[in-house]
Amino acid sequence: MKKIIHILFTTxxxxxxxxxxxxxxxxxxxxxxxxxxxxxxxxxIYKGSFQDVFGPAHMLTDHDAVKRYIIRELExxxxxxxxxxxxxxxxxxxxxxxxxxxxDQKITADELTDAxxxxxxxxxxxxxxxxxxxxxxFQQIVRKTIPSLQxxxxxxxxxxxxxxxxxxxxxHSHAFNEHYHPHYRIIRKDIFEEKILPKLK
Numbered sequence: 156m157k158k159i160i161h162i163l164f165t166t167x168x169x170x171x172x173x174x175x176x177x178x179x180x181x182x183x184x185x186x187x188x189x190x191x192x193x194x195x196x197x198x199x200i201y202k203g204s205f206q207d208v209f210g211p212a213h214m215l216t217d218h219d220a221v222k223r224y225i226i227r228e229l230e231x232x233x234x235x236x237x238x239x240x241x242x243x244x245x246x247x248x249x250x251x252x253x254x255x256x257x258x259d260q261k262i263t264a265d266e267l268t269d270a271x272x273x274x275x276x277x278x279x280x281x282x283x284x285x286x287x288x289x290x291x292x293f294q295q296i297v298r299k300t301i302p303s304l305q306x307x308x309x310x311x312x313x314x315x316x317x318x319x320x321x322x323x324x325x326x327h328s329h330a331f332n333e334h335y336h337p338h339y340r341i342i343r344k345d346i347f348e349e350k351i352l353p354k355l356k
Contacts, residue, residue: 184245197310207244
């Protein structure tokens with residue numbers, strides 16, 4: 156009996172510690188994100204959270220078409236700024252790789268295309284409920300961490316409606332696009348670390 160109680164106590168303690176670590180990671184990510192992007196909104200940090208779980212969230216089969224789109228976006232970008240890469244969310248499962256890395260000849264369009272295509276998947280419906288639960292927790296941490304965040308209530312209501320309707324993909328906010336000019340592709344962590352990161356150092 157004592158052994159069972161000890162196992163239960165240890166299991167509960169482990170779960171509490173794990174949950175606290177996850178909460179700490181969420182809070183640290185929110186603080187860093189809004190420090191780096193002070194004009195961002197809840198919609199923007201939701202977008203990163205979604206990308207961090209589902210990646211590009213669609214299947215890609217035409218290498219040449221994907222590459223052409225990257226080059227067209229690169230050529231049409233008036234501003235390319237910011238770091239070469241950053242994690243999409245607090246989990247760090249996927250990374251955003253800035254197209255600036257191609258412009259600065261750190262990587263080629265083919266290398267980014269290959270990595271991007273290898274990272275692409277459809278939305279795993281088995282993950283959606285877990286994602287929603289984690290997002291609702293993270294949203295409350297954002298509220299507490301960044302109480303002055305603009306349009307929080309409006310964005311929260313809109314996102315809740317989209318999720319209820321089964322719509323998970325959103326664009327960056329107008330404010331984010333206007334201030335930060337994002338141009339990137341999403342790469343899975345293991346592919347990023349093996350194929351892309353060594354060239355960016």
